[in-house]
Every structure is written in C-alpha cells, then in structure tokens.
Amino acid sequence: MDCCQATRTEPVEVEVPSGGPDGCYRLSRGAADRLQGLCLRPREWYNLRAIHGPSADFIGEKFYSDRGNARTPKSKVVNPRRFPVPKLTEVAADLDRLLEYAGVFTDWKVADALTAHPPEALLAGLISRRQRTANDWFIRRYHTLCNEVLGRRAEEWIRSELREAVTAEQKLAVLKDAWNCLPETEALTAAFSALKSCPLDSRVCNAIFLASLREPRVLDWMEEVVPDLGGSTWDDVASLDDETWGDDRGSAGAMWGDLAAASAFDWARAEKWLAAGPPLSLVALYALNACHSPNVWRVVQEINPHLSAPPTFEQAKATLREYVTADPNPRTERLAKDILDNWDIVTWDSPKRVPAGSPGAFRKKLSEQKKPTRQIIVGPANEGCEPVTKISGAPWWPADLPRPTCEHGHTMAFMAQIRLSDVPGFETHKDSLVSFHYCSRCAYDGNMSWGTQGSNESGCDVSVITEVAARDPDRRGVVAEGTIDPHSVSFRDVMEVPGFEDTMAMYSGVPDDYPQGTDDFDENIYPGLIHVKASKVGGWPSWVNSPRPPAVEPDEQLYFIGQLDWMLGEQTAWGGGGYAYLFLISSDTGALRGALIVDTT
Numbered sequence: 329m330d331c332c333q334a335t336r337t338e339p340v341e342v343e344v345p346s347g348g349p350d351g352c353y354r355l356s357r358g359a360a361d362r363l364q365g366l367c368l369r370p371r372e373w374y375n376l377r378a379i380h381g382p383s384a385d386f387i388g389e390k391f392y393s394d395r396g397n398a399r400t401p402k403s404k405v406v407n408p409r410r411f412p413v414p415k416l417t418e419v420a421a422d423l424d425r426l427l428e429y430a431g432v433f434t435d436w437k438v439a440d441a442l443t444a445h446p447p448e449a450l451l452a453g454l455i456s457r458r459q460r461t462a463n464d465w466f467i468r469r470y471h472t473l474c475n476e477v478l479g480r481r482a483e484e485w486i487r488s489e490l491r492e493a494v495t496a497e498q499k500l501a502v503l504k505d506a507w508n509c510l511p512e513t514e515a516l517t518a519a520f521s522a523l524k525s526c527p528l529d530s531r532v533c534n535a536i537f538l539a540s541l542r543e544p545r546v547l548d549w550m551e552e553v554v555p556d557l558g559g560s561t562w563d564d565v566a567s568l569d570d571e572t573w574g575d576d577r578g579s580a581g582a583m584w585g586d587l588a589a590a591s592a593f594d595w596a597r598a599e600k601w602l603a604a605g606p607p608l609s610l611v612a613l614y615a616l617n618a619c620h621s622p623n624v625w626r627v628v629q630e631i632n633p634h635l636s637a638p639p640t641f642e643q644a645k646a647t648l649r650e651y652v653t654a655d656p657n658p659r660t661e662r663l664a665k666d667i668l669d670n671w672d673i674v675t676w677d678s679p680k681r682v683p684a685g686s687p688g689a690f691r692k693k694l695s696e697q698k699k700p701t702r703q704i705i706v707g708p709a710n711e712g713c714e715p716v717t718k719i720s721g722a723p724w725w726p727a728d729l730p731r732p733t734c735e736h737g738h739t740m741a742f743m744a745q746i747r748l749s750d751v752p753g754f755e756t757h758k759d760s761l762v763s764f765h766y767c768s769r770c771a772y773d774g775n776m777s778w779g780t781q782g783s784n785e786s787g788c789d790v791s792v793i794t795e796v797a798a799r800d801p802d803r804r805g806v807v808a809e810g811t812i813d814p815h816s817v818s819f820r821d822v823m824e825v826p827g828f829e830d831t832m833a834m835y836s837g838v839p840d841d842y843p844q845g846t847d848d849f850d851e852n853i854y855p856g857l858i859h860v861k862a863s864k865v866g867g868w869p870s871w872v873n874s875p876r877p878p879a880v881e882p883d884e885q886l887y888f889i890g891q892l893d894w895m896l897g898e899q900t901a902w903g904g905g906g907y908a909y910l911f912l913i914s915s916d917t918g919a920l921r922g923a924l925i926v927d928t929t
Contacts, residue, residue, distance in 0.1 A: 333379055334359035334372040347385035349462040363387075365403050369411035370396030377432045381465040389772040393809055394433075394899035416441060427453050430473060431466055435898040436905070439476040447481050455485055464501075471505035482509045490518060496525035497534070504537045512541075520549050528556065532583045539590035539627050546591040551601075554584060554608055581607065585614020586628040593619070594636035595644075602651050609651065613663040620670035632874035634676040641671050684835040690842065693835065694825045694857055700752035701824045701867025703860045706815035706896070713803060715761050715796045717747045717865070719896060721814030723763055725793075727802040732765040732789035740765035740789055741810035743900075744892060746910070748792075750819065751889045752866035759796050762889060762922055764910060765789040766901065768811055776901045779878070779909075779925040790910060790922025812897035819865070825857045829871035848905075849893075865890040869909050871927065878911050878923040887912040894928075905929035 332338040338356035344363060346353050353363060353376065362368045363386050368376070373396035376387050391399055396413050398405050416433075419425040420441040430438045442450055454470045461467065471489065474482040486502065486509040493499040499522040507515055519538065526534045531553065538546050588597075593615050601612035619635045622628040638644070648664040667674060684690040706719060715724040723742040725731060732740045743764045748757035767777065767787040777787030793799075826834065828843050843853045853859040861870045869875070869888050880886045892908045894900065902908050906928030912920050 330354070332356040332359050334363065334368065334375050336375055345385065346380050348380050348383060349464075350380050350384075353380070353384075362406075365401065366391050367398050367401035367403050367405045368392070368396070369405060369408050370413045371411035372396075373398075374413040374432055378428045381431075381463050383465060394811065397809070399809060420444070423449055423453055427457060431457075431469055433898075434469070435903070439473065442473065442477045447478055451478060451482055451485065454482075458489075468501060468505050471502060475506045475508045479508045480510075482506070483511075486510060496522040500526075500534055500537075512543075516541075516543070516545055523549075523553075529580075532580060532587060536583070536587055536625050536627065539587050539625065539631065542590060542592055542631070544592045547588060547593065547597055550584065550588060550591075550611070551608065554611055555604075581610045582614045582618075583625070584611045585616075586618050586622050586625045588612070588615035589618035589622065589633040590628045590631045592636055593633065595639050596637065598635070599647060602647065606655075609655070610660075613660060613667070616667045616674060617663050619675075620667070620673035629873070635674050638675040641668075644668065644671065682835055684838040687839040687841065690835065690839055691854060691857065694831065694854060697826050697834075697868075698823045699867045701822050701860055702750065702752065702819040702865045703822060704863040704865065704890075705818045705820055706863075707818060708816055709814035710816040711814075713801050713805070715745075715747060715801075717745065717750045717817045719744050719815040719817060719863075719892075720810050720812040722805045723765075724761060724796070724801050725763065725804070726796075726799045728799065729802075731802075731804070731807055732791065734767040734770055735786035736767075736770065738767050738769040739808040740787075741768045741808040742806070743810060743812055743908070746865055746890055748889075750865055753887070754889070759794065760920075761793040761796055762910060762912070763789075763791045763793055764892075764908070764922075764924065765791075766810075766908075768809065771811075771901055777924075777926070778901070779923070788924050788926075790924050792912065792920045792922050810897075811899040811903070812892075815896075822851075822858055822860055822867075824851075824859050824867045825853065826868045827859045827861070827870045828853070829873065829875050830868055833875055849895075861893070863891060863893045863896060870907060872906050872929055873927055876925060876927065877909075878913065878925060880913055883916045885914045887914070902926050902928050 330340045332340055332355050333353060334355055338359070340354045341357045342355050342360040343352040344355060344360050353360070355363060359368075359372060362372065363376070366386065368387070373387055373392050376384070380387065382388060393399060397408070413432075414425070414429065416429065416437055419429045423445050426438075426441060426445070430442065451474070454474060458467060458470050471486070474486065486506045489502050489506070490499055493502055500519065503515055503519050503522070510518070523531055523535050588611055598612045598616060601608040603609075616635065618628060619633055622633070639647075645668055648668060652660050652664050684693065704719075709721055710716070710718045711721065713722045713724045720743060723745055734740060743766050745764065746762045748754045748760040748762060765788065770777065770787045775787065777785065779785075779788065825831075831838065831842075844855070845852055849861050851858045851860050859870065860867065866889065869877075869891060877886060877888070888909065889912050890910045892902070894903050894906050897903055900908070906926065909925045909927065911923040911925070913923055914920050
C-alpha cells in the first residue's frame with residue numbers, strides 16, 4: 329500500500345502541491361484537510377517535514393512551532409498529545425530514524441547522537457539520503473553533518489559533491505557546509521576558484537565565510553582580486569551614496585575590510601596596502617578600523633579581531649598622517665582618526681589590562697574579582713501568574729499596561745521574569761519585577777532582535793515593573809507562543825569570578841593553563857575558582873564573544889542582572905550556543921530601565 333506521508337498508516341487518496349522540489353504531498357483525505365487547515369498533529373507535521381523540509385507550503389515556522397504545535401489552526405487540532413514528535417532518545421539507536429530526525433531538528437545533541445554510530449554506516453546513510461533528494465535544505469544539512477561528525481572520513485564524497493556542483497554558488501555552499509572534510513589547502517584553493525566566477529559586486533558577500541578561518545592566505549588572495557575592483561567598478565560598488573549603502577559601514581570597502589581584519593591582518597600588511605593606493609589602501613583603513621569596531625558582518629563582530637604585530641602608536645600615527653596628507657578627503661581623514669583614537673583596542677593593548685603574573689598571582693587577582701551569583705535551577709512549570717522569578721508560561725503583567733508588541737504589531741512572547749529582590753545587590757527591591765518579552769514572529773520571519781541596541785530594537789522588551797503589590801495583574805495568561813518551555817525557578821548561591829572574555833579584557837599575559845574545564849557548562853574555570861556558565865541572576869556575564877554591554881551615558885550606571893542560556897530553548901534567537909543577557913540602567917534620578925543583549929556562537 330502506498331501510505332500517506334503524514335500518517336504513514338492510511339492509503340494515499342489526495343495529492344496537494346508542496347511548493348518544493350520533493351513533489352506533491354501524498355496524503356489521505358483527512359490528512360489533506362488537516363494540512364490545508366493548518367491543524368496537523370505534531371507527528372504528522374514531523375513526518376512531512378522529514379520529507380519536504382522546512383520551506384514547503386503549509387508546514388513552515390509561520391504555522392507551526394519547533395515541536396510541531398499549530399500556531400494558527402483553522403480548526404481544532406484533534407488529539408495532539410496522542411501524536412507527539414519523537415524524542416531524540418527514542419530514535420538515537422536506530423541510524424535511519426536518527427538521520428530522519430536530523431533532517432528535522434538541527435541542535436547539537438543530534439550530532440552527538442550520530443557519533444555513537446559506525447562512521448562507515450553513517451556516511452553510507454548520508455550518501456543514500458543525498459541521492460534521493462533534490463531539496464537544497466536537506467543536501468546542505470547532510471553536508472553539515474559530515475562536517476560536524478565525520479570530518480576527513482567523508483572527503484572523497486565531498487570531493488565528488490564539489491565536482492557535481494554546477495554553479496559557483498553551489499560549490500561555495502558545499503565548501504561552507506563541509507569545510508572540515510577536506511585538507512585546508514585544497515578547500516581554500518577550491519573556494520578561491522569558485523569565488524573567481526562570482527560577480528565582482530557580490531564577491532565579498534560570497535567570501536565572508538572565510539573570515540572564520542583566521543587565515544592569512546585569504547589576505548594573499550585579496551591582494552589579487554581587490555585591485556580588480558578599481559576604476560569605475562570600485563566607484564560604483566564602494567560608493568558612499570546613502571541611498572545605496574545606508575552609511576559608510578555598509579560600503580564594499582568596509583565589507584572587504586571586515587574580511588581582512590578577521591584574517592590575521594598585521595601591520596606589515598597594512599603598510600603594504602596603504603602604499604599600494606586605492607582600492608587596497610582603502611580596504612587597509614577599513615580593516616584597521618574593524619580591529620576596534622567591525623563594520624558590517626556579524627561573524628567578524630563575533631571574532632572581535634585585533635591587529636597582529638602592531639607598531640608603536642607614534643609609528644602608526646606617522647604612517648596614517650602621511651597617507652592622509654597624500655590622499656586628503658573626509659573619508660580617509662575620519663577613518664585614520666577613528667583608528668588612532670581607538671589604538672589601544674585596535675592593538676588589544678588597553679591601558680586597563682594589567683599583567684596577570686604567575687599562575688598563583690593570577691589566581692589571587694581573579695579571586696579578588698568574585699561576585700555573588702545565583703544559578704537558576706529550573707523545576708516544573710509554574711502555571712500561575714504570581715510576581716516571582718520564573719521562565720516562560722504566564723507572566724505577572726499589570727492590568728493597567730498593554731502587553732508588549734513590536735513595531736509590526738506582533739504580540740511578543742513572554743520569556744522570563746525576575747523578581748528584582750532575588751538578584752544579589754537588589755535585595756531591597758522587593759516590590760519590583762523585570763519582565764522580558766521577545767518577538768518570536770519577527771524571528772521566524774528572519775528579522776531577529778539582537779537586543780535593545782542592535783538590529784530590530786523593537787523586537788524585544790525588558791520592562792521594569794514597580795509597585796507590584798499595589799497593582800492588579802491582567803490575568804490574560806499566555807498570549808503569544810514562545811520558544812521556551814515554562815519552568816518554576818529555585819536558586820543555587822555561588823561566589824564566582826569573571827568569565828573568560830571579561831578576564832581577557834582585564835589581564836594580559838594570562839597563564840597557559842587558563843581557562844580550564846571540560847565542556848561548555850563546566851564552571852571550574854581555574855583551580856579553586858568558579859564561573860557559572862548556566863542561566864543565573866547577578867554575578868558576571870558569560871560572554872560568548874568579546875564583552876559588549878549596553879552603552880550608557882556618563883551619569884548612568886549599568887547593572888548585569890542575569891542571563892538565560894541556550895539550553896532553555898534551542899529555537900530561541902540565542903539557541904545552539906548563546907545567551908540572552910539582561911541589564912538594568914539607572915539614571916541620576918534613581919529610575920531603572922531594562923536592556924537586553926543577545927550573543928551567540
């Protein structure tokens with residue numbers, strides 16, 4: 329019997345166009361009605377996603393949560409609890425079922441489960457599935473799993489995939505997803521060859537994935553290709569026309585500068601490019617500028633590059649002034665000034681950093697930085713709306729205020745609330761709550777908010793609610809589906825030292841055995857010293873990248889009040905290896921306002 333793709337038990341009676349490369353949905357009449365009515369059961373949604381991918385009609389993130397719960401059903405979902413999506417523990421031992429699961433869910437636990445299977449069997453399974461699909465999403469997913477689990481054991485297959493790729497974009501997609509499967513020199517040569525076929529005006533956008541390599545050979549390649557952008561082409565592409573690029577940071581020069589800065593850019597290279605004249609000299613200025621403030625690409629912001637083998641400040645000042653004198657214009661003058669004004673950051677030679685000293689001295693200095701923190705221990709869901717610290721579920725929200733919405737009118741999902749008196753240092757604030765909401769709809773549409781001082785600032789809300797005892801809650805419960813399961817909260821009190829990124833910003837010459845720890849959440853950062861990397865209130869942030877706290881005015885004070893880790897929800901904006909950091913900012917009047925920073929790997 330030809331079985332329904334959704335139920336896998338009933339016969340096929342209807343075909344419904346899927347809008348994807350894997351053909352029509354082949355369904356029973358009942359499943360077809362549920363598909364078009366946006367009321368599939370979770371297991372039916374899972375079965376269709378495993379065949380048609382996340383972009384097929386009717387089953388995307390706009391209509392279903394990451395666990396297959398219907399967001400906007402046209403009619404009631406029938407018995408959804410009887411048809412849940414499978415759990416990873418249920419499929420982990422069966423390689424075929426596990427690979428199907430890996431085509432639906434992409435969190436790191438899936439790759440960990442795949443490592444338990446023989447590499448030869450895993451590779452054969454991935455090749456077999458690749459041969460049965462033309463869906464780019466699945467193809468790239470299988471390449472990514474090779475990269476994460478198999479590495480060089482899959483190199484012959486990845487070579488064949490490169491040979492069969494037709495366009496430069498297809499070849500680059502294989503390389504991006506399966507880079508670790510090839511020797512690095514071979515992968516670089518293939519990338520440079522494919523990039524040569526890309527149009528000049530999009531070449532840097534296609535090349536930016538090379539930034540994560542931190543590879544000086546990328547700079548050698550840039551010396552060959554960037555001069556091709558000279559003359560009218562460079563003037564067109566790197567124009568600072570506000571209508572075209574928005575601002576200087578969006579120019580092609582800034583994009584190339586970001587890539588250069590991330591590729592082990594050093595002063596010898598900077599001098600060489602400055603002497604070469606435009607366009608390489610302009611890229612050099614942008615690269616130096618990106619060493620204190622990356623211009624465009626988030627991947628470069630996360631790398632947080634700095635100039636290698638720097639000269640003295642006086643030497644840099646003389647060189648840059650000589651260049652500006654030879655090529656006087658507002659752009660070069662501004663870039664040179666920004667570089668010199670931030671020279672301590674460009675060279676990672678901040679006067680605030682002090683020598684770490686011997687391991688014993690370093691340990692003593694770290695110990696002096698201890699702060700109290702309270703690790704969040706999650707428990708069963710708290711179904712009420714009491715003004716207590718809790719994760720997701722129904723918030724305590726005052727009846728006299730509307731629930732937060734973004735600029736597009738979407739009602740935001742409630743993520744967490746913190747009773748301020750639970751935060752070390754705020755024990756006297758017994759009548760205040762900090763409430764965190766996030767727009768999941770905007771995130772699903774690709775318009776994520778990275779915080780109150782990042783992209784889509786209206787996509788999040790951190791409200792400080794005062795005089796809780798004198799106000800009534802709205803008792804509206806959950807008004808927008810979130811990406812975190814609800815939990816009650818208890819605490820574990822700890823004295824912790826700064827995390828790795830804050831420590832590196834404070835001390836130079838740290839001992840070679842710092843940091844210590846065996847996994848992402850190992851809190852034993854140095855002998856006898858703890859830094860809690862999990863969800864917590866108070867203490868020190870566990871920055872994923874370089875510290876980037878919210879900016880404050882001179883008369884304001886910034887307080888870190890907590891972080892939510894990625895284990896609370898893999899489908900959050902910080903899922904897969906990041907955090908949501910919550911801050912309070914106090915003015916000279918004592919009033920408090922909230923701020924959010926989202927950071928990921």
